Amino acid sequence: PKPNGDPSAMQMKSYACQRRTPLKHHNSFLTEALEILSQNAEYNDNEGRSVAFRRAASVLKALPHRVKTIEDLRCLPCLGDHSQRVIKEILEDGSSREVESTRQSEQFQTMKALTGIFGVGVRTADRWFREGLRSPDDLIRTGQQLNRAQQAGLQYYDDLxxxxxxxxxxxxxxxxxxxxxxxxxxxxxxxxxxxxxxxxxxxxxxxxxxxxxxxxxxxxxxxxxxxxxxxxxxxxxxxxxxxxxxxxxxxxxxxxxxxxxxxxxxxxxxxxxxxxxxxxxxxxxxxxxxxxxxxxxxxxxxxxxxxxxxxxxxxxxxxxQFAFATLGWTGSKLFERELRRWAGQEKHMSLSSHALYDSKQNLYLRAKTEEEIFAYLGLEFIPPSERNA
Ligand code: 8DG
Ligand code: MN
Ligand code: MN
Structure with missing residues (x-):
């Protein structure tokens, strides 16, 4: 590790599970925009693109300061061309046309409203959208076939x-x-x-x-x-x-x-x-x-x-399995995803909410605490309050 105080010591790690990500950060004006694009990609069944935008947003959440110029992005990992373009536009013009038009689009708003119903996933919402439905009310009005979860989702929609x-x-x-x-x-x-x-x-x-x-x-x-x-x-x-x-x-x-x-x-x-x-x-x-x-x-x-x-x-x-379950159910979703990617790509291990398997040694690693799991993975322990990636 480089000495503290030296700006080059502030090296941003590329996996979210290597970083501390607090709940409150300095770049919501950028991360909210990138997360709109991530969500939109998810609605369009493009997982790779969705994760790429989410990773980019997550890097900005871990920064100890507000991004003021494009220069501030130098040396940051996980920022693809597309994310950089969006950030640049927001820094220069105050907003991104792509993000704003996505936010306003009928498809985005419909998918948001319909997947917001408990029991409704992207597939179902997309099918309803293509059939011309736009809102929870439309489902009731047109008498759609609903499973038990979706019925409850509609019944308690406002509360939920x-x-x-x-x-x-x-x-x-x-x-x-x-x-x-x-x-x-x-x-x-x-x-x-x-x-x-x-x-x-x-x-x-x-x-x-x-x-x-x-x-x-x-x-x-x-x-x-x-x-x-x-x-x-x-x-x-x-x-x-x-x-x-x-x-x-x-x-x-x-x-x-x-x-x-x-x-x-x-x-x-x-x-x-x-x-x-x-x-x-x-x-x-x-x-x-x-x-x-x-x-x-x-x-x-x-x-x-x-x-x-x-x-x-x-x-x-x-x-x-309690330690693994604890780690797996604490989130955030991106933090979990990055932990598993780190385990697989960097350590040849397979992490789930049940266990950690070491492919090189061919064995399951036992753990009583989250700290032990981070140690097996060769990661510094990140407390739950800093897993808001
Ligand atoms: P929120 O409810 O405030 O919106 O945020 P959250 O608590 O972070 O989200 P969540 O959707 O309630 O998920 C909590 C954690 O649970 C999340 O980090 C990932 C984990 N999780 C699921 N589904 C599953 C699953 O099927 N298996 C496992 N192991 N974990 C899951 O959400
Ligand atoms: Mn949950
Ligand atoms: Mn939750």
Whole structure:
């Protein structure tokens, strides 16, 4: 490492997992623009392009100062011609024509609105767009075939569009803790995702659950969701086994013995009074456990009721995989992606939320903490609050 104080010592590393990326940074005026282009590429099923723009944005998030001139970009990694052109235009003219026309485009706005519905992915949204649909209302109006998730997504659309606050996440944490301990004493629950990285708001609340006695966690999820359902706290839930392996690990998925994560996508019914109580720090979970009043089957408007819908993700991990699961569910998504790319390309290892496999030694590396995993990977430990890549 070069000495501190020397400007050339400020060398930007090229993998996001080698850098510290705080939540608040100095270049939102540029990163928001690049992220529009990234999102648009994703809507057009161009993953390579999408990741390239996201990496470029991420480099700017890690800079300790605001970019003022194009000279400031010299020596920075991950900035392709296209990203540089966009940055240059914003620095010179205050905005980029490509970004602004993308933002205004009917396709972009429609895809944003439709993929914003819980249960709707890019494929489905794109099909609806090509059929002439433009908004959630259009889906209802034209009587589209919807699966159970999408029906819930529409029913609670307004609520789920509203950011979840940390205060709400804390109330949900108390509820999840109570549910888990009711069905499995001694279980451990950890808040994951954006809130673990220090975000003040999120689109959902993520939890990881385990038990120090390996095996005790098996079959836990249905017990948790049954308890929650009995208390009238769940508006929607779908529990899946193995979805992670199928979706994200592709052909290189680890062997069956690790196929054991249970995941639950859910929508909680959160009493607003509980959040107010919690803010006054007089909360009791009893306040939030009354449900059961009759709901209208159609769209829910939380202004008119005492509760709101909140997206919650629950994951159950065996204790032996807990460190990997913790690392894998903390995010950000780009940070995770870069960790796996680093492992594969630089270390000939394969990292997942279950395990770390060393291809050279032909063995799985055990870890009890995130710190150990970073060490195996030859990376400096990056705390969750600096993983906002
Ligand atoms: P937000 O909710 O505030 O918008 O941000 P977030 O908490 O960072 O995003 P998230 O969509 O809730 O995702 C949280 C982390 O969970 C993210 O870093 C990646 C991880 N994650 C998924 N899906 C899957 C999956 O199927 N498997 C694994 N291992 N991780 C996943 O989102
Ligand atoms: Mn989240
Ligand atoms: Mn989530």
């Amino acid at each position: 569009q509203k950011p979840v606050t940390k205060a709400e996440a804390d109330v949900i944490s108390d509820i999840v803790e109570k549910a888990v301990h009711a069905v499995l004493p001694g279980a451990e629950i950890q808040l994951m995702g954006g809130f673990r990285r220090g975000k003040e708001v999120g689109h959902d609340v993520d939890f990881l659950i385990t038990h120090p006695e390996e095996g005790k966690e098996e079959g836990l999820m249905p017990k948790i969701t049954n308890w929650l359902e009995e208390q009238g706290l769940l508006l929607y839930q779908k529990t899946t086994r193995n979805s992670y392996l199928e979706k994200m690990d592709g052909p290189a998925r680890p062997p069956n013995n690790m196929d054991r994560f249970e995941r639950c996508f859910s929508i909680f019914k959160l009493q607003k009074s509980a959040v107010r109580c919690k803010s006054n720090s007089t909360a009791s979970v009893e306040d939030v456990s009354r449900g059961g009043e009759n709901e209208r089957p159609s769209e829910h408007h939380s202004e008119e009721s005492g509760w709101r819908a909140v997206r919650v993700d629950l994951v159950v991990s065996p204790y032996s």
